[in-house]
Amino acid sequence: xxxxxxxxxxxxxxxxxxxxxxxxxxxxxxxxxxxxxxxxxxxxxxxxxxxxxxxxxxxxxxxxxxxxx
Numbered sequence: 001x002x003x004x005x006x007x008x009x010x011x012x013x014x015x016x017x018x019x020x021x022x023x024x025x026x027x028x029x030x031x032x033x034x035x036x037x038x039x040x041x042x043x044x045x046x047x048x049x050x051x052x053x054x055x056x057x058x059x060x061x062x063x064x065x066x067x068x069x
Contacts, residue, residue, distance in 0.1 A: 011035060 015031050
C-alpha cells in the first residue's frame, strides 16, 4: 500500500524498478493499473466500503431476477 508520504510518482517509480529491463509498454500499463486498483481497494477497505460475499450474491440474484422479468 502507498504510504501517506509516498507520492503517486514514487509509487509508479517503484513499480517500474521492479520490472525487467525488457518489459513491454503493455506490461508496464498492466502493472501500473493493478497497483492503482489495489490502492483503491485498500482505501475502500479502510473507509468501510466493502460488502460481504453473501450480500454481493444477494444483489446479483436480485439484478438477474429484475433483468429477466
